[in-house]
Amino acid sequence: MDSGMVSKIEKARRYADEKERARFCLFEVKFRGEHSDHIVHYEKGVWHCDCHFFSQRQVCSHTMALERILDGMLCDEVAEDPAQE
Secondary structure: OOHHHHHHHHHHHHHHHOHHHOOEOEEEEEEEOOOOEEEEEEEOOEEEEOOHHHHHHOOOHHHHHHHHHOOOOEOOOOOOOHHHO
């Protein structure tokens, strides 16, 4: 393996240990619930789940679980200026 690749692998390991470097701003997850699977979307601070409970309350066990799993790794809101991200 060449030295350039070794350097990148070491850097990747360091980045992985420094989780504050990464922020999830947009993603889609297939969440396996107790009764069925659900699709959960997240985009810059806004959650959406296709489950019935979410459609009534704008929050559900699936979104709350993902908030806990990704604590500290989510973008808070839509940035006004792309340079601020």
